[in-house]
Amino acid sequence: MSAAAPAVAAPNRRAGAGGTARRAAEAALFLGLGLYFAVPMIAVLLYSLATRWTAEVLPEAYTLTWWQSTLADPEILAAFQTTLVLATLTAAVDVALVVPAAYWARVRNPRIRPLVETSAAIPFALPYLVIGFALLQFSGIVAPGLQGTFPLVVLGHCAIAFPFVYWAVDGSMAAAGIERLSEAGETCGAPPWQIIRRIVFPNITPGIVSGSLLAFATSFGEFALTQMVGRGIYTIPIWSASAIRSYSGESGDFNRLAVVTMISFFVLFVLSAIVVYFNRGQAARLLPGAATVDKREQP
Amino acid sequence: MSGVTLERVTKTFSQVHALDDVSLEIVSGELVALLGPSGCGKTTLLRSVAGLEEPTSGRILIGGRDVTGVPTRERPIGMVFQSYALFPNLTVRQNISFPLEVRHRPPAEIRERVAELLEIVRLGPQADRYPHQISGGQAQRCALGRALAPSPEVLLLDEPLSALDALVRTRLRDEIRRIQQLVKTTAIYVTHDQSEAMAIADRVAVMNHGRVEQVAAPPALYEEPATEFAATFVGSRNALELPIADGRIGLGAAFSIAAPAASRERAIAFFRPEDVQVAVGSMGHPAVVEMKIFLGPTTRLHLATAVGDRTARLHADMPSRAAAHLEEGSVVAVRVDPQHVRAFPVDA
Amino acid sequence: MGATASAGSTPIVRESRPTRPSRSSGWIAAWLPAIPLLALVALGLVGPAIVLVAQTFVDAGGFTVAQWTRVLGQAVNQEAIVTSVALGLCSATISLIIGAPVAALVSRMLAGGRAFWLGLLNVAANFGGIGLAFAYLATLGSVGMLTLIIQSLLPSFVPPRSSSVIALLLAYEYTNIPLFVLLTIPAFGVLRDEWWEAAQTASATRVQFWRRVGIPVLTPFLASGWLLIFTWAIGIYGIAYGLAGQSGGTGARIITLQIGSAIQSDVLNGTARAGVLSVVLMAIATVSLLSYRALLRRALRWF
Structure with a gap:
């Protein structure tokens, strides 16, 4: 982190009259940005804690009832469990599939790379809803028995989340110079599995961690595809959707939804914090392809 | 005991001859520099000896044994890369002991050998630092230590000094020569810098367009270039x-x-x-x-x-x-x- | 020393011929580690896409464009396509106007603050779907917090109907602006401080520098970010689904909602409508992606 500091600090050295005005504008912009992020979150948080809230600027009274009842609701707990299992599986399967392919593309068969990159562009560009619908139609022809089953949902989630894993893992392989390191390992006399275990894995850990967290987050929040192919699979987004749709003005519906939203948001927040930490303050989602510019600045 | 022989080695990358019918005899204990402009095939030649490239045709012998087609890790070589290629997750000491560990040498022997090498490459004080904590010159000395650890019959150096600044470069060049003389290993040294080649090598092989144009001791090469290319490139x-x-x-x-x-x-x-x-x-x-x-x-x-x-x-x-x-x-x-x-x- | 150690150590050359399996030979060895991933792509993405497109051109009687003419002839579908594209254009443009200056500022921050804002932007960029729809309702819904605050100052204030296009646009921006910022921060890193210094030594003014160097270098990057936001905005489903929930079908008509409702409620024609509209989205996405690639190549041509 600190290594990057002098370079970015440089433009701020110019002080003076223009500097103060600019500083004020910056402060205003960031204040606005902060409020923009914070207000909806505060609103959701207050909803999760409010007894009644219809007329005043702030709720009339606060309670933990909604949190207690939500966390005791077996339906919601089951949905959380399903979501977590699904997201974990998605991340694990994607890592298991992507790492060997990305490694092989770098050390042995460069023709793998354009194929994988083109594949990664599909979920990058196509709406997940369309992918979900396509998968629904496809499974109807190929394996009707799979429709509405958990494995099909896992397949769909893996298919849309793998690009994040690929970009992260491939990026860290490039940063580590994994081809050279593998060759150095070979010239040291190390057998392939030693190279993988002692050289490759330790040096691409950041990529694997952030890639799998991004895949986890993608799966955790995915609604469109799950709704399309997983009729009967009850995840948190699916539960939330039915809660928001069935809102009848009854007190309680929205409050419990607020609790669930806060929890999801918290999960997302923790994941993002870890990803940013592992990327050492670099943006986690780069313009794919523009990343090459970043790399050129480093040597 | 362990010279290197290349017999009519040709390497073709999509119809381009990176190596064009190269034959070269390197005697045991000799340091031969491969000198030439970028793209002349010198690095391909080195990587072929290492087994990182497989020649399209021809044979490579190390110490009289045919190693063509033998996997890199089973060749009696050590290699120093241009970009150091130190394992960033291992300390200096661990980098040097890595080739010994993967050969399952007894721990006591590894300790002894690593201490000896740290001495040779003068990295004792930096032994427990990680690669990102040491200077470029130190990193390259560490890479040299790692390459020498298993006492290879042939030491391969791929432009080992080109990433370093001028002052460090001359010092390390003489250091490499000293160490090579000390351990008496055969060495192949790739460089595009003619003064570096002249200063370090017993013999210099001038390469151009995938061919070896001339192999000679530095003074002979300097005084009597055999080809027009050698005449323009050297001096x-x-x-x-x-x-x-x-x-x-x-x-x-x-x-x-x-x-x-x-x-x-x-x-x-x-x-x-x-x-x-x-x-x-x-x-x-x-x-x-x-x-x-x-x-x-x-x-x-x-x-x-x-x-x-x-x-x-x-x-x-x-x-x-x-x-x-x-x-x-x-x-x-x-x-x-x-x-x-x-x-x-x-x-x- | 060298000789003895090496003789005792490495079993160097075995009798057996090449254990190195490939480089030149061995189709299987060259591809095997990638096959599971490619299988996932084939089964999860490519196969389905082919089936989806094919089905829109096939009915009981064989090849036909009847589904296309029928679906594209319906006013509701035409309206959905127009609305979606307009929504995408507006969303991307607003993201560009607000996001570009933010990206410029964040890209020049010190590491600590930078990491903080990146984390925040990352959360907001990944926050979407039903959760965001609910957060919008809690903020600007009929009894949302911001609505109540504004009404306490300005009693006549009425928030936009939550299923309206305006509401969708506002909700989309919550995630699209941060996304745009994250996408373009690396591009601002491309602008070197030395360039501005060099321009100063050449007696250029700040305006001249931006006109001659800064903007030409940045434009393709910003344009490709714009294009991505446009593409993704058209494909958003979860937020729209959540916001449209209470409208009873009288809300904004956009392609994704039409696809969703076609499958869920229209048993007779649903698949055909959803199919054609999906392929329309696919076509838009494909054109966008190809343009994006071209733009990015242009952006990188000087590097």
Whole structure:
């Protein structure tokens, strides 16, 4: 982190009259940005804690009832469990599939790379809803028995989340110079599995961690595809959707939804914090392809 | 005990000959530098010895044994990479012990050997630092230690100094030579820097377009380049294209030598700036001093002279004290000892 | 020392011929590690896409464009396509106008602050779907917090109907602006401080520098970010689904909602409508992606 500091600090050295005005504008912009992020979150948080809230600027009274009842609701707990299992599986399967392919593309068969990159562009560009619908139609022809089953949902989630894993893992392989390191390992006399275990894995850990967290987050929040192919699979987004749709003005519906939203948001927040930490303050989602510019600045 | 022999090695990348029928014999304990411009095939040759590239045809022998097709990790080699390629997750000590660990040497032996190597490459104080915590020169010494750890029969060095700054470069170059002499290993050293090659190698192999143009000890290469490419690439030389008259080429009263056999109308004559004798008077070929560049002990003169109806430019080096009285624009007479002129036919 | 150690150590050359399996030979060895991933792509993405496109051109009687003419002839579908594209254009443009200056500022921050804002932006960029729809309702819904605050100052204030296009646009921006910022921060890193210094030594003014160097270098990057936001905005489903929930079908008509409702409620024609509209989205996405690639190549041509 600190290594990057002098370079970015440089433009701020110019002080003076223009500097103060600019500083004020910056402060205003960031204040606005902060409020923009914070207000909806505060609103959701207050909803999760409010007894009644219809007329005043702030709720009339606060309670933990909604949190207690939500966390005791077996339906919601089951949905959380399903979501977590699904997201974990998605991340694990994607890592298991992507790492060997990305490694092989770098050390042995460069023709793998354009194929994988083109594949990664599909979920990058196509709406997940369309992918979900396509998968629904496809499974109807190929394996009707799979429709509405958990494995099909896992397949769909893996298919849309793998690009994040690929970009992260491939990026860290490039940063580590994994081809050279593998060759150095070979010239040291190390057998392939030693190279993988002692050289490759330790040096691409950041990529694997952030890639799998991004895949986890993608799966955790995915609604469109799950709704399309997983009729009967009850995840948190699916539960939330039915809660928001069935809102009848009854007190309680929205409050419990607020609790669930806060929890999801918290999960997302923790994941993002870890990803940013592992990327050492670099943006986690780069313009794919523009990343090459970043790399050129480093040597 | 462990020389390297390349027999008619050819490597083709999508129809381009990176190595074109290369044969080379490197004797045990010798340090041979592969010298040439980028893309000449020197790195491909080195990587073929390492087994990182598989030759399209030909054989490679190490210590008399055919290793063509043998996986890298089973070859008796150690390699130092241009970019160091130290394992960033291992300390200096762990990097050096890595080749021993993967060979399952007993721990006591590993400890002893690593301590010995840390001593040799002078990295004792940095032994427990990680690669990102040490300087470039230290990193390359660590890479050298790692390559030498398993006592390889052949040490391969791929432009090991090119990522370092000038001062460190000369120091480390001499250090590599010292260590290579100390451990008496055969070594192949790839570089594009001719002075580095001359300084470090027992013999230099000049490569161009995938072929070995000349293999010679540095003084012989310097004095007697065998090909036009070797003449241009090694050392700084004047190159004058001259017409052939009566089977001879010459520059007025400066010199006259027999034209090379294969040439018909023109030939290129090469000679070094330090072999050009400059005098005031008429004993030689007239030339005009265009520019004077003071280089400390010597001064380089940029001279313009007439070759037939054209103007040719050449450089002459002379002791600075002798050059002191020469002005830019003054006319001098140049001569070159014909012994020091080498001529090659002009490519058709 | 060297000789003895090496003799005792490495079993160097075995009798057996090449254990190195490939480089030149061995199709299987060259591809095997990638096959599971490619299988996932084939089964999860490519196969389905082919089937989806094919089905829109096939009915009981064989090849036909009847589904296309019928679906594209319906006013509701035409309206959905127009609305979606307009929504995408507006969303991307707003993201560009607000996001570009933010990206410029964040890209020049010190590491600590930078990491903080990146984390925040990352959360907001990944926050979407039903959760965001609910957060919008809690903020600007009929009894949302911001609505109540504004009404306490300005009693006549009525928030946009939550299923309207305006509401969708506002909700989309919550995630699209941060996304745009994250996408373009690396591009601002491309602008070197030395360039501005060099321009100053060449007596250029700040305006001249931006006009001649800064903007030409940045434009393709910003344009490709814009294009991505446009593409993704058209494909958003979860937020729209959540916001449209209470409208009873009278809200904004956009392609994704039409696809969703076609499958869920229209048993007779649903698949055909959803199919054609999906392929329309696919076509838009494909054109966008190809343009994006071209733009990015242009952006990188000087590097």
